[in-house]
Amino acid sequence: xxxxxxxxxxxxxxxxxxxxxxxxxxxxxxxxxxxxxxxxxxxxxxxxxxxxxxxxxxxxxxxxxxxxxxxxxxxxxxxxxxxxxxxxxxxxxxxxxxxxxxxxxxxxxxxxxxxxxxxxxxxxxxxxxxxxxxxxxxxxxxxxxxxxxxxxxxxxxxxxxxxxxxxxxxxxxxxxxxxxxxxxxxxxxxxxxxxxxxxxxxxxxxxxxxxxxxxxxxxxxxxxxxxxxxxxxxxxxxxxxxxxxxxxxxxxxxxxxxxxxxxxxxxxxxxxxxxxxxxxxxxxxxxxxxxxxxx
Numbered sequence: 001x002x003x004x005x006x007x008x009x010x011x012x013x014x015x016x017x018x019x020x021x022x023x024x025x026x027x028x029x030x031x032x033x034x035x036x037x038x039x040x041x042x043x044x045x046x047x048x049x050x051x052x053x054x055x056x057x058x059x060x061x062x063x064x065x066x067x068x069x070x071x072x073x074x075x076x077x078x079x080x081x082x083x084x085x086x087x088x089x090x091x092x093x094x095x096x097x098x099x100x101x102x103x104x105x106x107x108x109x110x111x112x113x114x115x116x117x118x119x120x121x122x123x124x125x126x127x128x129x130x131x132x133x134x135x136x137x138x139x140x141x142x143x144x145x146x147x148x149x150x151x152x153x154x155x156x157x158x159x160x161x162x163x164x165x166x167x168x169x170x171x172x173x174x175x176x177x178x179x180x181x182x183x184x185x186x187x188x189x190x191x192x193x194x195x196x197x198x199x200x201x202x203x204x205x206x207x208x209x210x211x212x213x214x215x216x217x218x219x220x221x222x223x224x225x226x227x228x229x230x231x232x233x234x235x236x237x238x239x240x241x242x243x244x245x246x247x248x249x250x251x252x253x254x255x256x257x258x259x260x261x262x263x264x265x266x267x268x269x270x271x272x273x274x275x276x277x278x279x280x281x282x283x284x285x286x287x288x289x290x291x292x293x294x295x
Contacts, residue, residue, distance in 0.1 A: 001115060001206035002217060007107075011217050012210060015115075015201065017286050020294060022101050029094045036090040040083045043067060044075035049165040077166035081159045084174070088156035091185050095149035098188050102142035105195065109136045115206045119198035138195050145188045152181040214253030215277035219244050222258070222268075222276050229267050239263045 003013035043064035047053045052060075064071040072079055108116045118136050120126070126133030155177060159170035210217070219240045226236035243261050247254040255277050259270050268276075 002210045002212075009209075009213070009217055011220060012280070012283060014283060014286055015203075015206065017289065018104075020289070022097075022104075023294070025097050025100070029090075029097055032090045032093065036087040038070070040087040041069050042072045042079050042083060043069040044072040044079045046072070046075045049077055050075040076162075076164075078162070078170075081156070081162065081170055085156040085160050088152045088177070088181065091181060092150040092153040094185065095146040095188065098192055099143050099146035101192060102139035102146070102195075105139045105199070106136045106143075109139075113205070113209065115202055115209065117200040117202070118195060119200060138191060142188055142191060142195075145184055145191075149181055149184050149188065152177045213247055213251075214255045215258075216244060216247055216254040218254075218277045218279075221279065221282065222273070225272070225276055226264075226267055231267065 001013060001015055001018075003010045003018075043060060044050075045055060045060040045063055046057070047055055061071045063069075105116060105118065107113065109118065117134065118138050120134045125131075126135045126137075155173045159173065162170060223233075223236045223240045226239060227233055231239075239261065240258075243254065243258045243264070246252060247257050255274070258264060258277075259273055264273070
């Protein structure tokens with residue numbers, strides 16, 4: 001399939017490579033979440049201001065062990081809220097990863113792209129007014145939920161700042177935020193899981209979009225070949241860009257336009273140009289990525 005930067009055709013990639021990017025991102029999120037859970041799983045029973053004035057410190061350690069929690073090093077009247085801020089910040093990052101995946105699906109499901117699509121049941125309606133519609137509503141829903149999850153990050157950071165050994169400015173927001181944000185995160189992950197399991201993939205459309213402009217995505221390879229032939233980079237870039245611009249502006253076949261480029265023909269013949277455009281060696285190292293990185 002075509003890779004895109006700024007939403008514009010760039011160079012070929014594979015759908016598997018695209019998915020592997022998300023795989024590693026969520027793998028990092030899992031590691032962060034494990035660390036954040038450990039960070040916030042803390043027990044403090046240290047008295048009104050953390051001095052153990054009215055209780056033996058061994059009680060805190062005993063209860064922590066029984067509940068499989070960490071025993072707080074030094075507390076005030078409460079466990080320091082930087083721990084909670086870290087936890088909610090990790091959920092915010094996770095929400096952004098969920099949304100990135102959802103936005104990718106939404107973009108690839110556009111009518112003129114249609115390389116992937118959310119599952120659409122036989123009884124489902126895409127629009128009350130337009131029967132033809134098959135909207136990516138689940139992915140759109142995840143975008144909204146992700147915004148909500150991230151909304152908990154700023155209050156959690158502000159909760160770190162308490163007066164002296166404690167005030168209750170953090171308490172009211174935590175009582176609302178903690179169950180709501182964690183439940184929303186759980187829901188978002190389950191929804192994303194369902195979308196991925198039932199995702200429809202259209203390889204034929206991927207191939208059609210890849211070849212839409214007749215090899216326009218090979219400009220980088222052709223430019224490098226011209227440099228290899230002795231041209232300066234600026235000269236090579238200008239020659240290739242002229243044909244690319246004509247292709248883009250007039251919706252022509254890049255291969256045909258390029259073969260008529262007089263400056264190019266002085267350096268590369270028609271067979272050499274065709275060989276570069278049809279060459280798929282730019283994908284050969286993807287196997288190395290899968291072999292060495294994905295375990």
